[in-house]
Amino acid sequence: MSNFKIAVCQMLITNHKRDNLKKAEAFIREAAAAGSQWVVLPEMFNCPYDNKYFPEFAEAFPGATTTLLSDLAKELELFIIGGSIPEHCEDKIYNTSFIFDSQGRLTGKHRKVHLFDIDVAGGIRFQESEILSPGKSVTVVKTPQCPVGVAICYDMRFPELMRLMALEGAKVIVIPAAFNMTTGPGHWELLARTRALDNQVYFVTASPARNLEASYHAYGHSMIVNPWGTVVAQADEKEGIVYAEVDLGLVEKVRRELPLLMHRREDIYEVRKKGWEYSI
Numbered sequence: 001m002s003n004f005k006i007a008v009c010q011m012l013i014t015n016h017k018r019d020n021l022k023k024a025e026a027f028i029r030e031a032a033a034a035g036s037q038w039v040v041l042p043e044m045f046n047c048p049y050d051n052k053y054f055p056e057f058a059e060a061f062p063g064a065t066t067t068l069l070s071d072l073a074k075e076l077e078l079f080i081i082g083g084s085i086p087e088h089c090e091d092k093i094y095n096t097s098f099i100f101d102s103q104g105r106l107t108g109k110h111r112k113v114h115l116f117d118i119d120v121a122g123g124i125r126f127q128e129s130e131i132l133s134p135g136k137s138v139t140v141v142k143t144p145q146c147p148v149g150v151a152i153c154y155d156m157r158f159p160e161l162m163r164l165m166a167l168e169g170a171k172v173i174v175i176p177a178a179f180n181m182t183t184g185p186g187h188w189e190l191l192a193r194t195r196a197l198d199n200q201v202y203f204v205t206a207s208p209a210r211n212l213e214a215s216y217h218a219y220g221h222s223m224i225v226n227p228w229g230t231v232v233a234q235a236d237e238k239e240g241i242v243y244a245e246v247d248l249g250l251v252e253k254v255r256r257e258l259p260l261l262m263h264r265r266e267d268i269y270e271v272r273k274k275g276w277e278y279s280i
């Protein structure tokens with residue numbers, strides 16, 4: 001199959017986990033009813049994006065959030081890239097995306113590799129590493145349609161990680177994310193289009209909707225960019241679902257006509273994976 005429909009759920013996230021899960025369920029059901037085969041949720045979709053909430057909202061696997069996603073994936077026969085949640089494992093908390101196939105099986109997991117520690121004068125200071133631990137995986141998951149690379153938000157700023165996913169076969173890269181009002185306006189679309197072009201993939205970003213009552217104001221603008229670098233669908237800052245048709249024939253066409261991946265000069269430079277852990 002070379003065409004399939006992807007839905008990106010730009011949810012408004014509140015301080016109440018139960019409400020966030022109900023919202024995710026409603027959006028997933030709506031996306032399924034609209035004929036989507038893949039559904040993507042935003043970064044930290046069950047929890048406000050704020051260090052002070054991560055320990056309280058964190059869950060070990062399996063937990064209420066991942067069980068809900070698994071059950072919905074099975075019932076609706078969908079592939080779900082479950083945004084991310086604070087994951088509790090041993091004595092650590094990770095920012096983790098759990099990925100379920102259409103039989104409800106956990107088929108992949110990505111723990112955010114690059115923690116978001118920035119301090120922009122007059123803008124935003126955020127230090128994920130005060131609470132979260134980093135993952136170590138390059139995550140590429142098989143699906144019936146094509147391999148998909150999954151990474152989280154700040155990870156998309158690192159072209160080496162994105163390139164490794166393309167080299168491992170990803171034709172689509174999905175990024176649950178939550179950019180903000182300091183970096184979002186200038187960097188979000190530019191980065192998504194650049195990564196799509198670099199790697200000749202569909203590049204899919206899923207943000208929460210902007211909640212002005214929250215401490216962190218997400219940029220929104222979830223988008224789907226095709227391998228030619230064209231934005232094929234984009235939200236504004238409000239809640240809603242963005243849909244696009246993914247045409248894998250276009251990935252092949254662009255890679256054939258403009259063979260960037262083949263033209264790499266590995267005799268001069270190399271991007272390679274070093275220490276890493278299995279993603280599930």
Ligand SMILES: O=C(O)CCC(=O)C(=O)O
Nearest residue numbers: 116153154178179180183
């Ligand atoms: O890179 C950015 O500007 C935003 C990153 C971010 O918000 C995150 O990693 O959660």
